[in-house]
Amino acid sequence: MAGQRSGRSGRLELDLGVIFLLGPTAAGKSRLAMTLAQQTGAEIASVDAFQVYRGLDIGTGKASKEDQVKVRHHLIDLVGAEQDFSSADYGKEARRVLSDLKVRKINSIWVGGTGLYHRVMTQGLSKAPGTDRAVSENLEKKTTEELAETVLKIDPAWAEKADLQNRRRVVRALAVWEQTGRKMSDWQKQDTEEGLMAEVETWCLVPPIELLGGVIRKRVEGMLGGGWIEEVKGLMGRSGWEGCAGSRAIGYGEVVELIRGKIGQEEACDKIVSATRAYAKRQLTWFRGIPKVRVIEIDPREPPPKAGVEMLVRALEGGAIPK
Numbered sequence: 647m648a649g650q651r652s653g654r655s656g657r658l659e660l661d662l663g664v665i666f667l668l669g670p671t672a673a674g675k676s677r678l679a680m681t682l683a684q685q686t687g688a689e690i691a692s693v694d695a696f697q698v699y700r701g702l703d704i705g706t707g708k709a710s711k712e713d714q715v716k717v718r719h720h721l722i723d724l725v726g727a728e729q730d731f732s733s734a735d736y737g738k739e740a741r742r743v744l745s746d747l748k749v750r751k752i753n754s755i756w757v758g759g760t761g762l763y764h765r766v767m768t769q770g771l772s773k774a775p776g777t778d779r780a781v782s783e784n785l786e787k788k789t790t791e792e793l794a795e796t797v798l799k800i801d802p803a804w805a806e807k808a809d810l811q812n813r814r815r816v817v818r819a820l821a822v823w824e825q826t827g828r829k830m831s832d833w834q835k836q837d838t839e840e841g842l843m844a845e846v847e848t849w850c851l852v853p854p855i856e857l858l859g860g861v862i863r864k865r866v867e868g869m870l871g872g873g874w875i876e877e878v879k880g881l882m883g884r885s886g887w888e889g890c891a892g893s894r895a896i897g898y899g900e901v902v903e904l905i906r907g908k909i910g911q912e913e914a915c916d917k918i919v920s921a922t923r924a925y926a927k928r929q930l931t932w933f934r935g936i937p938k939v940r941v942i943e944i945d946p947r948e949p950p951p952k953a954g955v956e957m958l959v960r961a962l963e964g965g966a967i968p969k
Contacts, residue, residue, distance in 0.1 A: 663753035663962040664843070666768075668693065668933055669851030670926035671759055671896075672862045676707065678851070678950040679757040682958055683717040686753060691720040691743055693758030693767075696895040698736070699727040701881055704874040705897050707865075720754075727881060727892030732818075733766045734776070740767055741842060753962055756846075761932040762815065764848065768936075770841040774833040777821040785817045785824075786889075796820060804831040807935075809928050813894065847961050850933045853946040858926055861946045863919045866897070870915060879905055896921050 663686075669675040679690050692698070696706045700723045709719050720743045725731050740763075747754050756767070785793065794810040797819050804819055819830040826833075853861075878901040881887050893899065897918040904914040933939060940961075942954045 662748065662751060663688065663964065664747075664756065664846050665958065665961050666693070666756045666764060666843075666846055666848040667851070667958070668757075668761075668764060668848060668936075668939075669759060670853070670858065670929040670933075671707070671922055672858060672865050672926070672946060673759075673851040673853050674944065674946050674950065675757055675759070675851050676709065678955070678958070679755045680709075680713055680717060681950055681955055682755055682962065685955070686959060686962055688753040688755050688962060689718040689720065689747065691740070691754050691756045692722045693756050693760055693763045694722075695731075695736075695760040695763060696892065697722045697758070698724040698731050698739075699729075699892040699895075700725065701727050701877070701884075702892050702895055702898070704869050704872060704877050705901070706895055728884065728886035728890040730891055732776075733762055734771055736763050737766050737771050737842075744842065755962065756843075759929050761929065761936075764936070766841065767843040768841040768846065768848070769844070772830070772833040774822045774828075774830065775825060777818055778825055781821045781824050782817055785820055786813075790816075793817065793820065801829040801831050804829060804834070809932070811924075811928070814891065847940060848936055848938070849940045849942060849958060849961065850936070851944050852930065852933070852941050853944050855923075855927060855930070858946050859919070859923050862922050862926065863915070866915055866918050866922065869897075870901075870911060875901060875905065878902060896925055 667675050667679055667682075682688060683690055690709070694706065696702055697708050698721065699706075702708070708722055709717075713719075721736070721739055724739060758764075788796075790811060790813055793813065793816045794805070797808075797810070797816050798805045800823055801819060808815060808819070810816060822828070822830050822833060874897075878898060881892070881898075882902060882905065887893055893902075900909070900914045900917045900921075903909045904911060909917070942951075942957070944951060944954065
């Protein structure tokens with residue numbers, strides 16, 4: 647495969663390796679990516695909407711400082727938690743990373759659970775205009791349920807495939823409608839730039855949801871006892887934290903309530919586990935809809951299966967990186 651090229655714009659060169667490794671929260675994808683990277687010399691790029699924020703470390707499952715020393719990580723700690731960061735911003739940063747990897751001739755593993763970022767890199771980005779701040783602030787006054795009800799009426803085609811619990815995405819779709827009079831589904835269908843990584847293989851870890859629930863609980867308990875509360879206390883002391891983009895990451899709101907004494911630690915844990923499990927189910931639904939996705943069924947309680955590691959090593963060696 648090495649040396650082959652496609653004739654399309656944003657064509658791919660196959661003399662370096664790159665793969666996507668997706669999976670729901672707590673499936674073990676980061677652990678597996680570290681194993682692959684250390685075996686192959688590859689570097690890791692995050693496909694996670696909240697790991698881009700500095701200071702959101704424990705609660706987002708960001709790679710530890712020790713792991714970052716062992717393997718170089720990209721697309722984390724890009725902006726402050728109070729700053730906005732869009733899928734278009736991710737696309738720009740990812741292009742920069744891809745260019746750097748090509749210059750240095752380094753293979754890469756693109757790891758995470760944010761399906762939208764994967765879609766941006768593989769299927770392209772809508773050319774819809776940026777969101778006007780005043781429009782966004784007005785929409786943010788509505789509840790998540792009100793926003794979901796509105797977008798279902800205005801753009802059912804978009805809403806059918808979207809995570810309607812993701813306020814940021816729903817606000818974006820409604821803002822585009824208000825600003826342009828065109829539905830987001832129309833923009834995506836008719837005015838989309840081609841994805842840079844359209845030909846890159848996508849692998850997805852798929853654990854049984856009933857097993858994943860127990861792993862999620864153990865993980866949340868460990869995070870709460872391992873510095874997450876102190877992390878959030880530090881974030882709360884920063885100007886602009888209240889209601890900012892980073893504060894919407896799963897679990898951070900519950901930890902704030904815990905710190906303020908509104909709920910106890912057991913209740914906070916239960917709420918975070920419930921929200922995380924629900925999110926994992928939505929992630930799995932999204933991933934199953936990815937064209938040509940390669941599924942690896944795993945037990946999230948166990949180390950990465952040897953056969954799965956070997957498959958991914960072979961895929962990485964034969965992968966593709968954009969020019």
